[in-house]
Amino acid sequence: MKLLKSHKTFEGRTEFWSHPSRETKTEMKFSTFTPAGTIKGCLIWLSGLTCTDENFITKASAQRSLAMHGLMVICPDTSPRGLNLPGEHDAYDFGSGAGFYVDATSEGYRDHYRMYSYVTSELVQIIKEHFKVPKISISGHSMGGHGALVIGLRNPKLFKAISAFSPIVNPSAVPWGQKALKGYLGDDTQNWKTYDSCELLRAGQKHPKTILVHQGLSDEFLEPQLKTGHFADLAQQVSQPHQLVLCEGYDHSYYFISTFIDEHIAHHATCFG
Amino acid sequence: MKLLKSHKTFEGRTEFWSHPSRETKTEMKFSTFTPAGTIKGCLIWLSGLTCTDENFITKASAQRSLAMHGLMVICPDTSPRGLNLPGEHDAYDFGSGAGFYVDATSEGYRDHYRMYSYVTSELVQIIKEHFKVPKISISGHSMGGHGALVIGLRNPKLFKAISAFSPIVNPSAVPWGQKALKGYLGDDTQNWKTYDSCELLRAGQKHPKTILVHQGLSDEFLEPQLKTGHFADLAQQVSQPHQLVLCEGYDHSYYFISTFIDEHIAHHATCFG
Numbered sequence: 001m002k003l004l005k006s007h008k009t010f011e012g013r014t015e016f017w018s019h020p021s022r023e024t025k026t027e028m029k030f031s032t033f034t035p036a037g038t039i040k041g042c043l044i045w046l047s048g049l050t051c052t053d054e055n056f057i058t059k060a061s062a063q064r065s066l067a068m069h070g071l072m073v074i075c076p077d078t079s080p081r082g083l084n085l086p087g088e089h090d091a092y093d094f095g096s097g098a099g100f101y102v103d104a105t106s107e108g109y110r111d112h113y114r115m116y117s118y119v120t121s122e123l124v125q126i127i128k129e130h131f132k133v134p135k136i137s138i139s140g141h142s143m144g145g146h147g148a149l150v151i152g153l154r155n156p157k158l159f160k161a162i163s164a165f166s167p168i169v170n171p172s173a174v175p176w177g178q179k180a181l182k183g184y185l186g187d188d189t190q191n192w193k194t195y196d197s198c199e200l201l202r203a204g205q206k207h208p209k210t211i212l213v214h215q216g217l218s219d220e221f222l223e224p225q226l227k228t229g230h231f232a233d234l235a236q237q238v239s240q241p242h243q244l245v246l247c248e249g250y251d252h253s254y255y256f257i258s259t260f261i262d263e264h265i266a267h268h269a270t271c272f273g
Numbered sequence: 274m275k276l277l278k279s280h281k282t283f284e285g286r287t288e289f290w291s292h293p294s295r296e297t298k299t300e301m302k303f304s305t306f307t308p309a310g311t312i313k314g315c316l317i318w319l320s321g322l323t324c325t326d327e328n329f330i331t332k333a334s335a336q337r338s339l340a341m342h343g344l345m346v347i348c349p350d351t352s353p354r355g356l357n358l359p360g361e362h363d364a365y366d367f368g369s370g371a372g373f374y375v376d377a378t379s380e381g382y383r384d385h386y387r388m389y390s391y392v393t394s395e396l397v398q399i400i401k402e403h404f405k406v407p408k409i410s411i412s413g414h415s416m417g418g419h420g421a422l423v424i425g426l427r428n429p430k431l432f433k434a435i436s437a438f439s440p441i442v443n444p445s446a447v448p449w450g451q452k453a454l455k456g457y458l459g460d461d462t463q464n465w466k467t468y469d470s471c472e473l474l475r476a477g478q479k480h481p482k483t484i485l486v487h488q489g490l491s492d493e494f495l496e497p498q499l500k501t502g503h504f505a506d507l508a509q510q511v512s513q514p515h516q517l518v519l520c521e522g523y524d525h526s527y528y529f530i531s532t533f534i535d536e537h538i539a540h541h542a543t544c545f546g
Binding site: 007008009010011014058059061063064216218249250251253254255256258259262 | 280281282284287331334337489522523526527529531535
């Protein structure tokens, strides 16, 4: 593991890392904030389309609150990099910067686009073995909110808490999700369901803690791509504890995230106990 | 004045603007955060070398505290843009992105590089007339910390408070400053002194309120370029109220600024009364 940059922040450290990944078979980057003193737990943050490991750590204003609660955050990149697969760099919503947190099965992509396993297995191992933090939770934004809901619901023992900002809750039913799932998984729509938080709730997957979701009501993607209400309705039906906070006037940006990130960090801290 | 982007943030708004400037005779950009409710005062933030109007507003984590205190911030770009003067784009520390907050007198530059007048006259007018905020203060980082100290000391009635992070306090005596002052002002070193906070203190310029300065002790530029101690020594000699906070382990980055920005905002709020 290579430490690329390190900056003292709120008495802790904001750092940028690189390592050869066994899952993606590429060099992967991630950023971290580690507070001073005892670390109570580690939040994995999954970013959205076009993002890298840098967006959250530079723009979300999370370090103050993380330091206060004694939490670490780790922010992986959103896809493998440095490859040249067919179609990989043609659009912002597929391929590089758009891994969708799935294990691909399609030709070419299946050898590298293994972001589900990268997060749930390799990154978890790094948190436990390198950073020596045993308790882990998960959150994210947009495509990363989808990733957090899916990964958390499928691994409720491993992840002590789940939250999301503006998540794509029902990717099988919206253009972003359909393009990505078809591209990475082909036409096997049964497999698509294992990467769709609404379908997971429908299939009986649950998490013991309240899932916290913030959604801006002036978010241009809410109706066509996110459909946050689908998740809240299903959670209600299957008695999954959840809190959907609808935020008047807020959009899809990191300014929205920075406004409410403290509430998410407090929620994760409470779930770590 | 054109509103380019607007994002609800902490119940207020983070916005990006563009306008034709009478001082620089170019289109100039600035960003703002305006809190909801009554605005108690406006902080002008001056950024450092290579920065634009975007760095502070996206990276400093200032909006939470600004909203809490009812303060607005306005962040101008660091130089005119869109010109093609001789040598303007050859280096990171002169010309575009490096206006040094002076009114240039050198051939070519004197017609556009008027950042001192842009800030003290044109931006002040925009704050008062467009945003209707009568009380103004000033802060900044590195080259912008220099700008804040110089502009505040030369206009102690106009600016209710001054603070700085990692300022270039004595530009006449360091390589960054000497290159810029020579390039913009030629060999007239008497004129250089009007843009040097140490020389201004020496010449009797004072501000009635405590000048707050934070300086990281792991800042690679401290010794060769910033020389923060020169300012503290002179302030002591001439009884300028000041507080220099030396921060063990912190560097020159926005992670340092984000750690201590709340203290600066509280200081400005106190000075606004």
